[in-house]
Amino acid sequence: MKRVVIVLVALLLAAHQDYWAWDRIEPLAFGFMPIGLTWHVGISIAAAIVWALAVHYCWPADVVVVAPLPGAARSERPEL
Template identity: 45%
Template sequence: MKKRVIWFLFLLLFIVHQDFWWWDDAFLVFDFLPIGLAFHAGFSIVCSILGWAAIKYAWPHDLERFAEENNDEENAI
């Protein structure tokens, strides 16, 4: 279930990233930052949070155990 939510959010961000609706907008955020640039700054923060959530909730823990087991076997030799 958590993996599906992560994938849905990833696809949603992929679609929202195409911010064509602000290409011709001259609005300035805080009177100096173009709205498109402000959007991408916020978008980058949201992407980093999604990356953290993907690692925390959707990471395949079986691969971690497999890698740790192989590492322990190599150290024993």
């Protein structure tokens, strides 16, 4: 699944370069949003979905339990 997420992120970055819409205003989504804006709003929504997949399937194992090393915690230092 990690590879799928990497491919999806790469696709997002590729889709971000919407050169095909460079010189276009229409179609106007909902009658007021030019295509160049609509496409990128869609990319924002797609980004949230891709990162949700990343969080679900690719969460790093070494950060699940993290304990401070002895003496490292700042709370053991003097008060202000």
